[in-house]
Structures are given as C-alpha cells and as structure tokens.
Amino acid sequence: MDLQTVSQINGFLAAFVLLTAFGMLAQKRIYSLIHLFAWQGFFLSVNTAIVAYVAGKHHLYISSVMTLSLKVIVLPYILHILVVKLKIRKEAETLVNIPATMLIGIALVIFSYYLTAPVTELSSLITRSTIAVALAVVMIGMLMMITRKHAVTQIIGFLAMENGLFFAATSATYGMPLVVELGVALDVLIAAFIFGIFFFHIHTTFDSLDVEQMTRLKEGD
Amino acid sequence: MMTPINIAATSVVLLLITGLSAGLLRRNQGLLIRVSFILSALASFMATASGIWTVKNGITEKIILPIGLPDLPFHLRLDALSGFFMTVIGLLSFFVSIYSIGYVKGFIGRRPVTRLVVFYCLFIAGMFMVTLADDALFFLVSWEIMAAASYFLVMFEDEKVENRRAAFLYMVVAHVGAIAILLSFGVMAGLSAGFESFSGFTFDAMRQAQFPVEWATVAFLLAFFGFAAKAGVIPLHVWLPEAHPVAPSNISALMSGVMLKTAIYGIVRVTFDLLRVFPWWWGAIVLTLGLVSAIMGVLYALMQHDLKKLLAYHSVENIGIILIGIGLAMIFTSFKMPMMAALALIAGLYHTLNHAMFKGLLFMGAGAVLHATHERNMEKMGGLIRRMPWTAVFFLVGCISISALPPFNGFVSEWLTFQAFLLSPSMPNQIMKLLMPMGAALLALTGALAAACFVKVFGVVFLGHSRGHHNQNIHEVDWSMRAGMMMASLTCLALGVLPTFFIEWTDVLSESLVGAKLSASAAAGGWLWLTPIAPERASYSGIIVFLGILAAYGIVYVVLHVNPGKIHRGAIWDCGFEKLTPRMQYNATSFAMPIRRIFGFLFLIKEDVQIKKAPHPAFPKRLHYFLRVRDRFWFWIYMPFTAAVFWIARKAGRFQQGRIQTYLIYSFLTLIVLLLVKSL
Numbered sequence: 001m002d003l004q005t006v007s008q009i010n011g012f013l014a015a016f017v018l019l020t021a022f023g024m025l026a027q028k029r030i031y032s033l034i035h036l037f038a039w040q041g042f043f044l045s046v047n048t049a050i051v052a053y054v055a056g057k058h059h060l061y062i063s064s065v066m067t068l069s070l071k072v073i074v075l076p077y078i079l080h081i082l083v084v085k086l087k088i089r090k091e092a093e094t095l096v097n098i099p100a101t102m103l104i105g106i107a108l109v110i111f112s113y114y115l116t117a118p119v120t121e122l123s124s125l126i127t128r129s130t131i132a133v134a135l136a137v138v139m140i141g142m143l144m145m146i147t148r149k150h151a152v153t154q155i156i157g158f159l160a161m162e163n164g165l166f167f168a169a170t171s172a173t174y175g176m177p178l179v180v181e182l183g184v185a186l187d188v189l190i191a192a193f194i195f196g197i198f199f200f201h202i203h204t205t206f207d208s209l210d211v212e213q214m215t216r217l218k219e220g221d
Numbered sequence: 222m223m224t225p226i227n228i229a230a231t232s233v234v235l236l237l238i239t240g241l242s243a244g245l246l247r248r249n250q251g252l253l254i255r256v257s258f259i260l261s262a263l264a265s266f267m268a269t270a271s272g273i274w275t276v277k278n279g280i281t282e283k284i285i286l287p288i289g290l291p292d293l294p295f296h297l298r299l300d301a302l303s304g305f306f307m308t309v310i311g312l313l314s315f316f317v318s319i320y321s322i323g324y325v326k327g328f329i330g331r332r333p334v335t336r337l338v339v340f341y342c343l344f345i346a347g348m349f350m351v352t353l354a355d356d357a358l359f360f361l362v363s364w365e366i367m368a369a370a371s372y373f374l375v376m377f378e379d380e381k382v383e384n385r386r387a388a389f390l391y392m393v394v395a396h397v398g399a400i401a402i403l404l405s406f407g408v409m410a411g412l413s414a415g416f417e418s419f420s421g422f423t424f425d426a427m428r429q430a431q432f433p434v435e436w437a438t439v440a441f442l443l444a445f446f447g448f449a450a451k452a453g454v455i456p457l458h459v460w461l462p463e464a465h466p467v468a469p470s471n472i473s474a475l476m477s478g479v480m481l482k483t484a485i486y487g488i489v490r491v492t493f494d495l496l497r498v499f500p501w502w503w504g505a506i507v508l509t510l511g512l513v514s515a516i517m518g519v520l521y522a523l524m525q526h527d528l529k530k531l532l533a534y535h536s537v538e539n540i541g542i543i544l545i546g547i548g549l550a551m552i553f554t555s556f557k558m559p560m561m562a563a564l565a566l567i568a569g570l571y572h573t574l575n576h577a578m579f580k581g582l583l584f585m586g587a588g589a590v591l592h593a594t595h596e597r598n599m600e601k602m603g604g605l606i607r608r609m610p611w612t613a614v615f616f617l618v619g620c621i622s623i624s625a626l627p628p629f630n631g632f633v634s635e636w637l638t639f640q641a642f643l644l645s646p647s648m649p650n651q652i653m654k655l656l657m658p659m660g661a662a663l664l665a666l667t668g669a670l671a672a673a674c675f676v677k678v679f680g681v682v683f684l685g686h687s688r689g690h691h692n693q694n695i696h697e698v699d700w701s702m703r704a705g706m707m708m709a710s711l712t713c714l715a716l717g718v719l720p721t722f723f724i725e726w727t728d729v730l731s732e733s734l735v736g737a738k739l740s741a742s743a744a745a746g747g748w749l750w751l752t753p754i755a756p757e758r759a760s761y762s763g764i765i766v767f768l769g770i771l772a773a774y775g776i777v778y779v780v781l782h783v784n785p786g787k788i789h790r791g792a793i794w795d796c797g798f799e800k801l802t803p804r805m806q807y808n809a810t811s812f813a814m815p816i817r818r819i820f821g822f823l824f825l826i827k828e829d830v831q832i833k834k835a836p837h838p839a840f841p842k843r844l845h846y847f848l849r850v851r852d853r854f855w856f857w858i859y860m861p862f863t864a865a866v867f868w869i870a871r872k873a874g875r876f877q878q879g880r881i882q883t884y885l886i887y888s889f890l891t892l893i894v895l896l897l898v899k900s901l
Contacts, residue, residue: 095882111893115900142892146885154881 041071137164240342262318269311275304298355320705398450405443452484470588478581504551511544559737568637601689630716718763
C-alpha cells in the first residue's frame with residue numbers, strides 16, 4: 001500500500017468518524033445513539049489498525065483491538081443494559097433545537113481547522129490532515145453534553161469526547177505510549193461502571209434521569 | 222554517640238512513642254497519667270540538657286533523615302539558636318509535665334484524659350521538631366503538627382460552645398499564618414536554587430544565597446505576617462485571649478509560655494540567619510508592632526476579670542516586649558552597630574526565656590486556683606492565701622517577675638531592653654530619632670501598667686475575703702503541682718539574680734547572629750555586676766539587690782514580731798454602717814476603673830447602671846451595674862473582613878446554577894477562549 005492510498009483511506013475514515021459525531025448530535029433516540037457510538041468506535045479501530053500497519057508501531061494493534069472490544073462491544077452493551085434496566089423509553093430531549101446545534105457544530109469544525117493549521121504545517125506524518133477532525137470530534141462531544149438533558153446521553157457525549165482524544169493521539173503522534181493507552185482504556189471502562197451506578201441512584205432519588213432535576217440540589221440563598 | 226542532636230532526637234522519638242502508645246493504657250487512667258507525664262518530663266529534661274550543652278559549647282550538628290518525600294529528605298540541625306529555644310521549651314515542658322501529673326488527675330471521673338495525653342506529647346514533640354528543622358518541608362510539617370495538636374488540646378472540653386468557637390478561630394488564624402510562612406519559604410527557595418529545582422528548600426541553600434532586597438522584603442513581610450499570627454501580635458491577637466483561657470491550664474501554660482516562642486524563633490531564624498540583609502525599616506516595623514502589642518496588650522489585660530484571659534492578654538504584651546528587643550537588634554544591625562545589636566538581641570531572647578518561665582508559672586498558678594475553686598472569674602475569688610499558701614507564694618513570685626521588679630528575672634530583661642533604648646547613639650535617620658525616645662517611654666508605661674495589673678490580680682484573688690460562695694472544700698494542691706510551680710519560681714529567681722551567667726552562656730548566639738559578644742562588656746565587672754555597655758553608664762547586681770531586699774524584709778519582720786503584743790487585730794472600721802459583706806470589697810472592676818477612664822477611647826465600652834425605683838431617690842432598693850469592655854480590633858478589622866468574604870461568596874454563588882449544562886458551558890467557553898488566545 002503506498003502512502004498516498006493510506007492517506008486517502010485515513011481521510012476517508014476520519015470523515016466517517018466526524019459524520020457519526022454529527023449523527024449523534026442530531027439523533028434523538030437513545031438506541032440509535034448507542035449504535036452510532038458503536039460505529040464511531042469501529043471506524044476508530046479500523047483507522048488505528050491502518051496507522052499501525054503503515055507506521056510499523058505494533059503496540060497500536062493492541063490499541064486497535066482494545067478499541068474494538070471496549071468501544072464497539074462492551075460499552076455499548078453496558079449502555080444498552082442501562083437503558084433496558086432503567087426502562088428509558090422517552091426520547092432524548094435537547095435544550096437547543098437540533099438545527100441550531102448542527103450549525104454550532106459546523107462552526108466548531110471550522111474553528112478546529114483554523115486552530116490546527118499551524119500543527120499541520122509542522123507535522124510530517126501522513127495522518128496530519130486528520131488532527132483537525134479529531135479536535136472537532138472532542139468539541140462536538142462536549143457540545144453534546146451541553147445540549148442534552150438526559151444523563152445517559154451525557155455519558156455518550158463524554159465517551160465520544162474520549163474517542164476524539166484517542167483519534168487525536170493516533171493522528172498527531174501515532175498514538176500515545178501503550179501504558180498510557182491501557183490506563184485510559186481502563187479509566188473509561190471504570191467511568192462507565194461508575195456512571196451506571198450513579199444513574200441507578202439518581203433514578204431512585206429523583207425518579208428521573210433528567211439532569212435538570214439536579215438544580216434542586218443547589219443551596220438556597 | 223552521645224552528641225546533643227542525638228539526645229534531642231531521642232527525646233522527640235520518646236515523646237512521639239509516649240503519645241502514640243498512650244491508648245494502650247486507656248483502661249487505667251491514673252497509671253496512664255503518671256507514666257506518660259513522667260516520660261514526657263524525662264524527654265523534656267533530655268532536650269533541655271542537649272540545648273544547654275549546644276549553646277554552651279557553640280556546637281552545630283546536622284542529621285539528614287532518610288524519611289520525607291522522595292528526593293526531599295528531612296534535614297535536622299541543632300545550632301546555638303535552636304539550642305537556645307530548645308532549652309526554653311524543654312525547661313518549661315519539664316516543669317509543666319511534673320505539674321500535669323497532679324493537674325490532669327482532676328479530670329478523672331469527669332472525662333477520659335487519653336486524648337489530652339496523646340496530643341500533649343505530640344504538641345511538645347512538634348515544638349522540639351520546629352526548632353530542629355533545617356529545611357522548609359520539615360519545618361512546616363512540624364509547625365502543622367504543633368498547630369493541629371494544640372487545636373485538639375484547646376478543644377479538650379468540647380461540649381462548651383465557647384471552646385469550639387475559640388478552637389475554630391485559632392485554627393483559622395494558624396492556617397492563614399502557615400500559608401504566609403509557606404509562601405515566604407517558597408520565595409526564598411525559588412531565589413536560592415531557581416524555580417526548576419527543589420534543592421533550594423533546605424535552609425543551607427537559603428543561607429548561601431544572596432537575595433535581592435525587594436524579594437527579600439517580600440519574603441520577610443510574608444514570614445513576619447505568618448509568625449506574627451502565631452505569636453499573637455496586635456492586630457492578629459484575637460485568637461489568643463479566646464483559645465488560651467479555654468484550654469486546660471497546663472496546656473495554657475505551654476501555649477502561652479513556649480508555643481508563642483516558636484514564632485519568635487521563626488522570626489529570628491528567617492531574618493538573622495536566612496535572609497541576613499535588611500533595610501532599617503523592617504526593624505522599625507517590628508519595633509512599632511512590638512510597642513503597640515505591649516501597650517495595648519497590657520491595657521486590655523487590665524480590663525479583664527477572667528483570670529486566664531487576663532494572663533493571655535499579658536502574653537500579647539510580653540511578645541510585644543520581646544519584639545521590641547528583636548526589632549531594635551534589626552535596626553542596630555542595619556546601621557552597623559553590632560555591640561548595640563547584641564545587647565538588644567540578647568535582651569529580647571532573655572525576655573523570651575523569662576516570659577516562658579513566669580508566664581508558665583502564672584498559668585500553673587491559675588490552674589491551681591481553677592483546680593481548687595472551679596472558678597475563672599476573679600470577682601468571685603478572694604482570700605485564697607489562707608487556703609492555698611504555697612500557691613499564693615509561687616503566684617506572687619510570678620506576679621513580681623512579670624511586673625519587672627527586682628530581684629526576679631522579668632526586671633533584668635526589661636532593664637536590658639531599656640538600656641538598648643537609652644544607650645543607643647543618635648540614629649542616622651529622622652524617623653528613628655523620633656521612634657527611640659517614644660519607644661522607651663511606652664515601654665516604661667507598659668511596665669508600670671503591668672505592675673498595676675498584677676497588684677489587682679494578686680490582691681483580688683489571694684487577699685481579702687472570698688467574694689463568691691463560701692466554699693469549704695478549697696484546699697492546697699498536691700505535691701506534683703507544687704513541685705512544678707516551685708521549680709519555675711526558683712528558675713525565675715536564679716535568672717534574676719545571676720544574669721551574667723546567662724549573658725556568657727548566650728555569647729555564641731549573639732556572635733553568630735549579629736557578630737558581637739555581649740559578655741566582653743556586660744560581664745566586665747565580674748559575675749556580680751551586669752554592665753551592658755560600660756560600668757560607668759549602667760550597672761545592676763541582682764545578688765546585691767536580692768540581699769538588700771532580704772535584709773529589709775528581715776528587719777521589718779523582726780521589728781514587727783519581736784514583741785507580739787504590739788500587733789492586735791480589730792474589726793474593720795465601717796463608718797458606722799455595720800453591715801459590711803465580702804461583696805463590698807474593692808474588686809477587679811473597681812481597681813481598673815481609673816485606667817478605664819483614661820484610656821477609654823481604646824476600648825469598646827458598654828456601661829449601664831440601673832437603679833430600681835424606691836420611695837425616695839436617696840434610698841434605692843437595688844442597683845444593677847452592667848459593664849462590658851470589648852476589643853475594638855474585632856470590629857475594626859475582623860468584622861469588615863468576614864463581611865467582605867461573605868459578600869464575595871454570595872456574588873460568586875450566582876455562578877452556581879445547579880445545572881450541569883451551565884457548568885459544562887463554563888468549561889467549554891474557557892477551553893475555546895484559551896485555544897483562541899493561544900492561536901492568536
């Protein structure tokens with residue numbers, strides 16, 4: 001595989017990752033959100049494997065397999081169980097209407113291209129053009145956390161942000177050291193468990209998973 | 222190897238072990254008290270011995286302990302300065318530990334004392350560690366151990382609201398001070414080894430560095446603020462009259478007698494040993510605050526009728542007197558007058574030791590009174606000299622010492638401080654020319670007011686008749702409490718009549734810190750005469766004065782008692798009223814009344830007299846008198862400050878929406894703004 005092709009494939013997969021990010025931003029149904037999240041993980045994993053092959057970094061294969069197992073299988077499964085257990089049937093509600101959110105998302109993508117322009121100039125990696133996409137995915141994940149009211153959608157936003165970070169790491173420097181990545185992966189898994197436990201508690205306390213309810217926790221003046 | 226630092230370290234370890242294993246004996250409280258206080262007395266004695274030895278021979282020893290943080294081991298160093306303060310702390314802790322055997326027994330049956338024993342040992346160990354520390358990390362660790370242990374000791378009787386309030390206030394002030402000290406060390410460490418390396422955290426590195434004056438000023442001001450908060454310098458004194466009275470009396474003796482001195486140690490260590498370069502106005506600040514503390518402390522003390530609160534305000538006064546000495550030494554050093562600097566510094570350090578002794582003695586005496594009467598309010602005491610003759614004598618020794626009257630120790634150190642004022646050649650600075658005579662006058666006024674205050678204390682508490690409920694159970698305290706007070710009294714006397722030995726002993730101190738020996742001139746007239754600069758200018762012989770006083774006392778005794786028939790007791794002349802009761806005696810409030818009138822503008826006084834209507838105004842049925850004297854500083858500084866903090870907190874509270882999305886937007890916007898700023 002010559003470098004030109006690899007660069008093409010990399011860009012192609014980056015586009016898919018960004019597309020799924022926008023998809024999540026627009027999607028109201030929780031089941032579909034989880035599916036989109038799994039797809040994002042899948043593209044990420046494939047992309048990592050290709051980078052590993054081209055750069056000859058063997059530890060990236062491990063990262064790739066971990067991404068596949070964690071983000072495509074385990075985490076969506078946990079989320080799925082959560083949704084079933086908590087009997088979430090209500091559609092995810094948004095604070096800002098969806099078209100406006102999409103427009104903000106587009107602005108963020110342009111902003112990240114503007115930000116990463118100097119980095120792209122300096123870098124010599126074949127994956128350099130996708131740094132901007134990675135940053136955009138992080139920001140869109142955060143935007144999703146801001147605009148959604150439902151606790152489960154917030155955790156999906158959080159995990160999407162993590163995806164973006166991972167993507168940035170692979171595209172900017174061919175991945176972090178293995179130890180760091182193992183640690184991060186473990187953290188994400190544990191975070192998912194902790195969130196799950198919290199959701200049960202929030203659910204029993206407030207009888208709802210709408211984070212708006214938590215304003216009641218605020219101390220009065 | 223028997224070297225001073227090993228003995229000192231052993232004593233610290235012994236204290237820590239005693240404190241941490243006190244829980245094993247908690248089932249048998251009587252045994253616990255005896256064992257642990259005897260062990261802490263032993264440890265204090267060892268520390269005192271090592272301190273005296275170090276100063277005597279001018280030894281400097283170091284140990285590096287392999288504990289602490291990675292790459293930041295604990296450095297220990299025992300030099301003349303730390304040896305001196307170790308002697309001060311050890312000596313009083315020794316007396317107080319013996320005293321505590323009897324005093325703490327009074328708690329048995331009322332509450333478990335295990336907590337008191339544990340924190341007592343940790344507290345003393347913390348103070349020793351502060352003097353031993355030779356790096357910023359170990360210093361602050363020890364400082365915090367000391368502060369935390371004393372917090373729990375103040376909280377000992379925690380069912381009372383005032384104790385919890387006092388302990389909280391103490392903790393807040395102690396931590397504000399600790400932050401300032403931490404920042405000061407940060408500045409010094411950063412300047413001595415650069416901000417990339419941690420090696421500057423040792424005091425050795427700071428000693429070798431040359432600090433630019435402006436940064437040295439920052440470090441000094443921070444350190445002085447921090448230590449002043451601990452020492453109770455006005456206006457940072459508010460915690461002191463709250464915390465000292467509510468702690469058990471043996472703890473008050475230690476807190477007032479020696480814990481405040483660790484702050485003096487810190488000031489001397491930082492200015493004379495670590496920074497070394499100072500402009501004259503640093504000394505002027507220290508001197509001015511010392512003068513303010515001395516005069517305000519004694520005036521507030523005069524207004525108190527709670528015995529321990531009164532003593533606490535006197536600690537503010539005496540810290541002021543010590544700071545006058547330190548401040549003068551700093552001024553003289555910056556004007557290159559080493560001889561005068563040595564005089565002022567030794568006067569300040571002498572007063573440090575003396576104040577530890579007599580204030581410890583007075584708090585022990587107050588504790589004995591409290592132990593016997595369960596009463597802190599002086600207006601309900603009286604006539605205790607007949608029930609507690611020993612305590613009365615020891616307390617009188619403390620009163621004379623603190624009033625700076627010969628032949629006891631308080632006189633010598635205050636006299637030396639005076640000499641530093643009076644003998645100083647004219648200053649090359651206009652402000653100093655003004656400050657010196659004013660300072661001398663204020664110091665004289667302080668001494669006179671302190672004497673007035675202790676006439677009041679002794680007269681109201683021990684003389685006359687009991688003003689409160691007539692309690693038949695008041696009895697003299699047991700042997701251990703008397704032994705502790707007696708040893709402190711004898712030390713007060715010894716330091717008063719033999720000052721030349723002290724001067725010679727501390728020579729190495731003044732030589733290492735300001736570069737001049739005092740003994741060359743001060744002890745020039747032999748051990749009998751103390752002559753600070755030259756015999757023809759000023760001299761004092763403690764022994765001759767003491768013998769003179771003894772002779773005068775003997776003559777009076779002989780004249781009065783050789784023929785007992787000459788003295789006969791009669792009834793008090795009551796102007797024909799015939800209904801005198803003990804409550805009609807001259808009391809603490811009436812004694813302080815003239816001074817309250819003169820200096821009334823300094824206090825917040827609320828005075829109210831209510832006369833119950835009677836058939837004729839000349840014959841009132843009942844008269845109600847209400848008087849409350851409060852500290853103005855509380856309303857000048859602390860109330861506005863807390864109000865400002867709450868105002869800011871309320872304003873900042875508006876950012877707290879309680880909605881996760883809002884918080885996320887805060888971080889999101891911060892992120893975007895930071896990225897933008899970075900990319901521009």
